[in-house]
Amino acid sequence: MKREALPGSAAAVVHAPTGVHVLADLSGIAAEKLSDCAQLESLLRASAEAAHARVLFSHFHGFGEGQGVTGVVLLAESHITIHTWPECGFAAADIFMCGNADPKLALTLIESALQPEATHIHTARRGPPR
Amino acid sequence: MKREALPGSAAAVVHAPTGVHVLADLSGIAAEKLSDCAQLESLLRASAEAAHARVLFSHFHGFGEGQGVTGVVLLAESHITIHTWPECGFAAADIFMCGNADPKLALTLIESALQPEATHIHTARRGPPR
Numbered sequence: 001m002k003r004e005a006l007p008g009s010a011a012a013v014v015h016a017p018t019g020v021h022v023l024a025d026l027s028g029i030a031a032e033k034l035s036d037c038a039q040l041e042s043l044l045r046a047s048a049e050a051a052h053a054r055v056l057f058s059h060f061h062g063f064g065e066g067q068g069v070t071g072v073v074l075l076a077e078s079h080i081t082i083h084t085w086p087e088c089g090f091a092a093a094d095i096f097m098c099g100n101a102d103p104k105l106a107l108t109l110i111e112s113a114l115q116p117e118a119t120h121i122h123t124a125r126r127g128p129p130r
Numbered sequence: 131m132k133r134e135a136l137p138g139s140a141a142a143v144v145h146a147p148t149g150v151h152v153l154a155d156l157s158g159i160a161a162e163k164l165s166d167c168a169q170l171e172s173l174l175r176a177s178a179e180a181a182h183a184r185v186l187f188s189h190f191h192g193f194g195e196g197q198g199v200t201g202v203v204l205l206a207e208s209h210i211t212i213h214t215w216p217e218c219g220f221a222a223a224d225i226f227m228c229g230n231a232d233p234k235l236a237l238t239l240i241e242s243a244l245q246p247e248a249t250h251i252h253t254a255r256r257g258p259p260r
Contacts, residue, residue: 017215017222021153027258061186061204070209072202074191078213078222079202085147090258092147092208094226118259124252128157128220 018127019098028117031086037062053101148257149228158247164214167192183231207231
């Protein structure tokens with residue numbers, strides 16, 4: 001099992017190698033919501049917390065003024081990523097979580113902030129053969 | 131279109147918001163291949179280059195001696211991530227690429243290095259509604 005070393009605690013949190021991976025294609029989003037690096041990082045970190053996931057690290061890269069952003073939040077329970085195309089009003093997000101973290105809660109927050117006109121969701125179960 | 135600002139060049143590389151996302155569940159891998167943070171980072175960066183993708187940034191987190199690793203390589207063309215469970219011989223990799231980058235070339239290198247006994251692949255097309 002994957003063990004989280006928690007500061008100040010001898011107990012380790014164990015996550016089985018099974019999880020849910022949500023791929024969300026979000027269309028019809030206002031361009032200004034898709035080009036602000038700091039705002040998107042803040043949103044994705046908040047969505048991880050809403051999903052009861054533990055953030056280990058995040059890094060967001062902006063391609064330039066008014067241009068797209070690519071970013072990742074690494075979690076003890078896996079990751080959330082987003083790639084945006086403000087010129088197309090499109091964002092591709094993915095939310096992969098194991099353990100007790102719930103990707104649907106992260107997605108709800110992301111959608112409520114970005115207000116896409118359309119969302120296409122593809123969900124995959126991840127893990128070793130059963 | 132997402133534009134890459136290339137150093138020393140006024141021309142921008144444009145990637146349409148359509149891509150291929152490969153989710154690879156790799157089982158039966160020797161534990162020592164799944165707990166070396168630096169080695170896994172090196173492998174995923176090399177796999178990005180093999181796929182003709184441009185690496186923007188990478189970050190890998192080890193959970194402790196002999197324990198799993200979680201990491202990401204952010205690309206101009208999206209990302210590659212991996213999460214490992216050495217105690218289970220399992221790794222969950224995902225490779226999302228747009229433009230001319232080819233996820234299959236990245237996956238080939240990852241599989242040849244990790245030598246899984248079994249691989250389960252799930253592929254999704256990403257992008258706005260057509």
